[in-house]
Every structure is written in structure tokens, then in C-alpha cells.
Amino acid sequence: xxxxxxxxxxxxxxxxxxxxxxxxxxxxxxxxxxxxxxxxxxxxxxxxxxxxxxxxxxxxxxxxxxxxxxxxxxxxxxxxxxxxxxxxxxxxxxxxxxxxxxxxxxxxxxxxxxxxxxxxxxxxxxxxxxxxxxxxxxxxxxxxxxxxxxxxxxxxxxxxxxxxxxxxxxxxxxxxxxxxxxxxxxxxxxxxxxxxxxxxxxxxxxxxxxxxxxxxxxxxxxxxxxxxxxxxxxxxxxxxxxxxxxxxxxxxxxxxxxxxxxxxxxxxxxxxxxxxxxxxxxxxxxxxxxxxxxxxxxxxx
Numbered sequence: 001x002x003x004x005x006x007x008x009x010x011x012x013x014x015x016x017x018x019x020x021x022x023x024x025x026x027x028x029x030x031x032x033x034x035x036x037x038x039x040x041x042x043x044x045x046x047x048x049x050x051x052x053x054x055x056x057x058x059x060x061x062x063x064x065x066x067x068x069x070x071x072x073x074x075x076x077x078x079x080x081x082x083x084x085x086x087x088x089x090x091x092x093x094x095x096x097x098x099x100x101x102x103x104x105x106x107x108x109x110x111x112x113x114x115x116x117x118x119x120x121x122x123x124x125x126x127x128x129x130x131x132x133x134x135x136x137x138x139x140x141x142x143x144x145x146x147x148x149x150x151x152x153x154x155x156x157x158x159x160x161x162x163x164x165x166x167x168x169x170x171x172x173x174x175x176x177x178x179x180x181x182x183x184x185x186x187x188x189x190x191x192x193x194x195x196x197x198x199x200x201x202x203x204x205x206x207x208x209x210x211x212x213x214x215x216x217x218x219x220x221x222x223x224x225x226x227x228x229x230x231x232x233x234x235x236x237x238x239x240x241x242x243x244x245x246x247x248x249x250x251x252x253x254x255x256x257x258x259x260x261x262x263x264x265x266x267x268x269x270x271x272x273x274x275x276x277x278x279x280x281x282x283x284x285x286x287x288x289x290x291x292x293x294x295x296x297x298x299x300x301x
Contacts, residue, residue, distance in 0.1 A: 025193045027058055028168040035149055036170040038063040038096060040071075040079045041221030043301045044172030046205040047195055048082065049212070051170075052089040056194050060170055063096045064148050066141040069103040070223040072237075072244045078219055097152075099144040104136060104223060105251055112258045123227050124255070124268035131227075132268060137299060146186060161188040168192050172301040176201045222299055225251045225270045231282045234271070238282070252277040 028034075036051070038044045048063055050056050063086075065079060079096070086094050107119045120139030124132045149167055150159075167189045173180050174195045184191045195205070209218055222229065225248040229237075238245045252270040271280040 025191075025197050028166055028190050028192070030166070031058075031168040031190075032165045033062075033149065033152060034058060034060040034168045034170070035145075035152075036060040036063040037145055037172065037301075038065045039172065039221040039299060039301045040065060040075050040082065040219075041172070041301045042202060042205050042209075042218045043174050043177075043195060044221070045078070045082060045218060046200075046209050047170060047172045048094070049085065049089070050194075050208070052086055052094060053212075056198075059090070060094060060168075062152065063094060064145045065096055065098050066144045067098055067100045068105075068136070068140045068223050069100060070105040070225070071221065072219070072224055072241060074219045074241070075221055081216070097148055099148045101140050101144040104140050105225070108251075109254055112255060122223075122225075124270065125227060125272055125274045126264070126266040126268060127274045128266050129274070130266075132264075136223075141299060142185075146189070149189070161186075166190060170194060174200055174202045174205060176203075221301060224248050225277075226299070227270050227272065228299075231284060234277070234280075235282045249276075249278040 036044065036048055038048060044063075047056070048060075051059050079098075083096050086092075086096065104120075104122070108122065111119045120135035121132045122136045123134035126132065149169075150161070153161070153165065153167075155161065165188055169184060169189050170192050171180075172195060173193050178196075181193060181196070182191070200208075206218065209216070220233070222233075224237075224244045234245075237248065248270065253276065255270070256267045269275060269277070271277045273280050275281075
């Protein structure tokens with residue numbers, strides 16, 4: 001049963017879907033390693049803490065946070081808090097590994113100044129319609145995590161993974177994000193979706209966290225100037241995080257300075273209107289949640 005079939009089951013009814021999915025997402029027997037892809041957002045935070053409290057088993061060996069170095073300060077502060085909470089709950093049995101594959105913001109600015117630089121592009125909007133092909137998730141999120149998994153398995157660069165080695169990778173995807181359910185592109189890694197196994201939505205995650213940590217806020221994990229932000233997210237940033245808002249606006253403006261960005265003949269923009277973010281119309285929120293349809297379950301969770 002493939003990913004497409006899984007998603008179709010959702011439209012046939014929640015019960016049918018859950019019955020079908022229960023035979024797919026489950027603990028991997030004799031897994032050589034259990035890894036949680038940690039984005040420091042709502043779902044992955046709840047997933048990690050539920051495991052630390054023994055509510056999901058077997059407990060992951062490690063959580064890996066792929067840092068694009070362009071997250072808001074609130075995420076890095078939250079990351080530090082989760083690390084301390086894990087130490088308290090598990091006596092340091094679960095560690096958060098932080099991996100980096102360049103600085104996505106600086107890499108894009110460098111590309112403006114030198115059009116020959118090869119970068120993993122963000123899905124920026126073009127002034128005459130169209131969107132730049134999204135490569136950032138793979139290069140800044142997926143590959144660094146996969147490389148860290150190989151490092152933990154003590155595999156040398158270029159060394160093939162033995163057929164008897166299987167890695168269970170937890171993904172913080174909830175029942176309202178079925179579009180993001182995908183198989184891993186590495187045959188030795190099997191994705192697991194514990195939140196879906198338990199029938200938990202994003203709202204359920206909020207409720208669980210509120211029950212256990214009533215005075216602690218949760219934040220959404222995403223790059224400060226991610227083009228997949230909806231108008232409501234931009235407005236919230238502008239009102240409640242002016243530092244990030246200014247950084248996003250400045251980044252958007254810098255993309256159109258100097259040489260043609262990445263040899264493009266059109267100007268790129270962060271906002272989906274293909275207008276400067278600083279003056280873009282944020283009055284409505286008719287934009288669909290592009291994280292659901294496009295992003296691979298590595299960002300925003």
C-alpha cells in the first residue's frame with residue numbers, strides 16, 4: 001500500500017484510513033536506530049515529549065534538528081528548553097543532535113552577488129508569475145539528517161548500508177496533514193508517523209502540551225522568510241515578532257539587489273503576491289497552507 005493509497009483512504013473516511021494506516025506505521029522490529037526528525041515546532045515537540053514520558057514506545061535513540069540558521073529566535077530558545085526537559089525526563093537518554101548544511105539566508109544573498117553560485121533554492125515567487133523550484137528542504141533539512149544518521153551508524157563516506165540495517169525515522173505529522181505522509185527516499189530508512197497512529201491532530205497536540213505545560217507557549221517552526229508563510233503568519237510576525245519581520249523584509253529586498261539572482265531574468269519575491277513583503281497586502285488569508293501540499297514533513301512541525 002503506497003502513499004497515494006494512504007491519502008485516498010482519508011477521503012473514504014477517517015475509520016477506514018486509520019485501519020489502513022495502522023498496518024503501515026508501526027514500530028520497526030529490530031531497528032538498528034530510532035531517530036526523530038525534530039523541527040522544534042508543535043507536532044515534533046509534542047511527539048518527542050510524549051516519547052520521553054513513555055507514552056510512545058520504543059523510545060527514540062536520538063532526535064535530530066536540521067538548522068537552516070534562519071529560524072526565529074523563539075525557535076532556538078524553545079530548542080534549549082526542550083533539551084533541558086529531555087534531560088530531566090529521560091536522564092539524558094535522548095539527545096538532540098543539531099546539524100547544519102550551510103546558512104540558507106547567506107547562501108541566497110551570496111547568489112545575488114555572484115550569479116554563478118549554486119544554491120538549493122527556496123520556492124520564491126517571480127514577478128511575471130511562476131515559482132522557483134524548491135530545493136531547500138532536501139539540501140538544508142533532509143540530507144543533513146540522513147548524513148547524521150549514517151554518521152551515528154558509523155558509516156564512512158560513500159559506504160553502502162548493509163541490507164540488515166534498518167532505521168526507524170519518526171515524523172511529526174498529524175492527522176490533519178495527511179498530504180505530507182511520504183515514504184523515505186532511502187531504502188534503509190522507514191518513516192513512522194506515531195501521531196497519526198494515535199489519531200492525533202495538530203489541535204490535539206496543542207491540548208496535550210497545554211495539559212502538561214500550561215504556562216509554556218508553542219511556536220511554529222519555519223524559516224523566517226519562508227515563501228510558504230500565509231498572510232496570517234506574516235501578520236502575526238509583523239505584530240508579535242518585529243525583529244524577524246524586519247529581517248524577512250530586508251532579506252526580500254536584498255534578493256533583488258546587485259546581479260540577477262541565480263541567473264534569473266525575473267525578480268524573485270518572498271510574498272506570494274510577487275510584491276515587496278514590506279508593502280504587500282496582508283489583508284486577507286485566502287492562500288492555502290502550502291506547507292501541506294508541498295513541504296516534505298521536515299519544516300513547520
